[in-house]
Each structure stands twice: as C-alpha cells, then as structure tokens.
Amino acid sequence: MDTFSHALWGLGLFGQRGRAGLALLFGALPDLISFAPFLLWRLVTGRWTPGKPPLEILPDWLLFNYALGHSALVAGCAVLLLWCWRPEQGFVACGWLFHIVLDFPFHSADYFPTQLLWPLSDFAFDGIPWSRPWIWYPNLVGVLALLVWRLGQRRRRRMTGKL
DSSP states (O other): OOHHHHHHHHHHHHOOTTOHHHHHHHHHHHHHHHHHHHHHHHHHTTOOOSSOOOGGGSOHHHHHHHHHHTOHHHHHHHHHHHHHHOHHHHHHHHHHHHHHHHHGGGOOTTSOOOOTTTTTOOOOOOOOOTTSHHHHHHHHHHHHHHHHHHHHHHHHHHHHTOO
16 A cells, blocks of 8 residues: 555544644654665655666665564554554554555565565465555545545534534
C-alpha cells in the first residue's frame, strides 16, 4: 500500500487526543525507515525518477531496512515497550503494526513481500498488489470514510462540550 494511505489509516485509527502528527508518523514509519533515506540519497545525487524503482538498483541496506520496519515481530516488541513506558504513545504506535497488517496481504512476492517474523523467518505471503484498482479504490474509500467519521465524532464532541 502507498505510504500516504498508511499515514492516513494511522491518523484515522490511532490519532485521537491531539496525537495526529505522531499517528501519521507511525502509520507511515515502516516505509519511511525503508525508502526515505533512499529517496533523499537519490534526490541529492540527482538520480531521482518518479515511480517505483527497479529492484536491481536498490541497495542492500534498503532491503534490510524494509525487513526491519515491516517485521511484525520487531514492531510488536517496539510497540509493547513503548506501551509499557508511555501507554498513550504506545496506543498511537499501533499504527506501525496496522501498516504491516495492511501490507501483508497486499504485497506480491515479486516486489517487497512482507516478512512478518523477520529476523526469525523470511516467510512472506504472495499477496495481491495494492495497486490493482479493485484493491486501491476500496482502500481510498475506506480511509476517507474513516476520516470523515472521525471528523464527525470530533464535531459532535465539540458541540456537546465533551472534549
């Protein structure tokens, strides 16, 4: 799934009580860990091109970062530790786990399959790419519906004085 959708799902599901920015960050975190350094490097060196990069140009560290950021085992441990230390932020960090849950069935084995139990296992499910219209459009409708619903809830709370 695209990074922007992940960020919005994180916001919609875990961005309550003034933690919108943190929810956006955690929703996008696995992709940011993986691709933000690569994007910056490509921009600085003048080699950036739009679209998904071919696998053969990707450095090994990007693949390592992808496995690290998209491991439910790694994310689960990090979220649990954060939840024990700061429960409110731990709840918001669940956006990281939700990102992985969304990616697992919607990444094919051909391009960045999600290895849920990395580093213990490299098992990955050969999913349906999220870029297919019958996956992409329901995702878009779902995240927009969630955000509209959240906005409506927030307005109702303001009108009743229950912030």
